[in-house]
Amino acid sequence: MHCSSFAADLCRSCTLMGQSYPEQLAAKQRHVEQVLGPRADLDWLAPVTSPESGFRNKAKMVVGGTALQPTLGILDATGRGIDLRDCGLYTPGLQAAFGVLAHFVARAGLTPYDVARRSGELKNLLVTESPDGELMVRFVLRSQEPVARIRKHLPVLLGELPHLRVVSANLLPEHKAVVEGEREILLTEQETLRMRLNGIDMHLRPQSFFQTNTEVAAALYRQATAWVDELAPSSVWDLYCGVGGFALHCAAPGRAVLGVETSREAVASATLSAHEAGLSCATFQVGDATAFALGAPHAPGLVVVNPPRRGLGEELSRWLEESSVEHVVYSSCHSGSLARDLAAMPSLRPRRARLLDMFPQTSHYEVLTLLERA
Template identity: 50%
Template sequence: MSDLPTAPGMAASLCALHDVGTCRSCPHLSAPLTAQLARKQARVTRLLADGANPVPPRAWEEPAASAPERFRNKAKMVVSGTAAEPLLGILGPGGRGVDLRSCPLHVPQVAAALPVLAHTITELGLTPYDVSARRGELKYLLVTASPDGDLMVRFVLRSRRHVAALRAALPDLQRRLPTLAVLSANIQPVHQAIIEGPEEIVLTEEDRLLMRLQLPEPPGAAVGGVQEGMARRRMRELPLFVPTRSFFQTNTAIAEQLYATARDWADAAPGAAVGRERLVWDLFCGVGGFALTLAGPGRRVLGVEVSASAIDGARAAARLMRLPEGAVRIEAGDASVLDPGAGAVPDLLVVNPPRRGIGAELAARIEASGVERVLYSSCNPVSLASDLERMPSLRAGRARLFDMFPHTDHAEVLVDLRRDRMTHPNRH
């Protein structure tokens, strides 16, 4: 349970399952979002100020606040119960299924799709997988919605037994879910905690979801009224393709703010708009959120990613954006062993690693390289603090917290690092 104060006069939170203690996914749901965010900011500020390469408290900009509900663009539902009465949600204490179709965090398109999909499970007689008995076929239902309301639905099955039936059900599903863009069966034959298996059988023509993000332009580019606060922010579209088995940020509105902040900070670099073409590397680039946001006149961007499907998505989005030849290159590779100091040194390095951080090897190479500027986007302030410690000559000038997962302690942070030659005056 949260130790944060609840809103005055608030008898119930947004979620009845939270209030009765059946679902504990949102420990701070009963507290006002402003109090949650203030505490999250204080905790992250303290943690990163205490490190050996500290982020000074004055570096923090205003945090990016999320909507309190309807912000999750994806549902990862464990399927339990029976085919006749499936439960879509989580496994509670003792492996008991808890139905989370009413979860207030899902965007409306996901919330509306779940009952339809439960109905399909019943019609097709898809028996939910029983973890303790190791019997049954349907393990998870994974649903993602784009900002336009298009849906990607993936059935994680133990075998291919029901794939033909699922294929036959497609026209009916498309009738009931007219925005269904991608339907697939993921085969996960192994009894293990990893949700997805390596085999994906796509049943629709489309095998990836188009996410058309809207990034706010810098305040100077505002249009409309002249009075303070009246001007409308101009938006720029960032089209990203999300294939079936690749990472995408969970909170679309916060992802838009994250990419826009990285772009604004990169644009504000000294000499950014003049002179020669700047070289930008985006390591752990996924489907290309940072790489494609930063692509533009005067910049040549290289994205590096390990997931083949994410690479395909990023390349397809670059084509869709009709970027000039060579403006963005997305390459397959292990970013954790790259050496940014080996060849043409990038003017700007963006890193957005998984929770474990960039690790000792890459941190040491960045520290020893001539890279002047690093934007580190982290989903784990603890591994971020360790990585900063390994790069003592890169000092944080700016930082911002992004509330990607409200109601939890999860913190997403962007830090703007610049090389401090006083720390290591003999370098480059």
């Protein structure tokens, strides 16, 4: 893959740009095996590959420039906007939407936020595309002041982007290096973006998380489901369940599946998906994964965990080690924290593992591991 922005030294986010894809994949496999260490009883499955370009279903675009000539992309060291609308990582659907959104910024008079001066309103544009080509657009604003103008011009935007389903304004009044704030103002009647994977409809609300590589995410859920179905546990917990990807895929007649997640929006989405699919065996609740496990009267036969980059942490790892759980399916985006958690759970031995290349052109990847109690 060639990137003109990388070649011109304007964007260096893709640290592996210029390496052949087979070289990238082999290096990631070597890295994860080195981090987890030699394990004679661990069976490594063939890595799940990704398209080298056009795979990102979500764009987090910093808005720079001026209201009349906005840039969508990143800021350089001086705060100047670098336009990355032609970035090859994004899906064709996202790339086609960027120009329309830039014109909308000008039409609605949305002044980009100036970091140095701490003035202006529009900080970021967050755009997500579903597997069916539908779009969600979120305007991250310093204040609520521009919302009326966005509402006024929104019918034109909906006409120009016929696949646009969900639009919201996110308020980030603080001057800090984060992508979004806590308050969300929905601007369309439709509240969720339907994310259809492997025949299962999931619902994505504006502040919910979803894997950024649709094709590899689908493979991730298929692999986890295959392992769970083979083991056929009667009860499953999906901790850090998000919008319910693992739980909904693993649900089956005679198998009670419970998802736990701190985000109320994500739990509402997962509950809606289970209801629409007729999966009465899958339930979801708001809560902290560690606190839930430590306070539960009984343990399930299998636990699925998909923690953030920091991993499970000492308390949850210790609980799993001392519990009666027979199997754990661990999905990790950081092999270092995975290795630490495995060291804290010596009775739960990794038996199978698979690298999934969720992030081509970078050193990041996902690894799915099946643990079995010795």
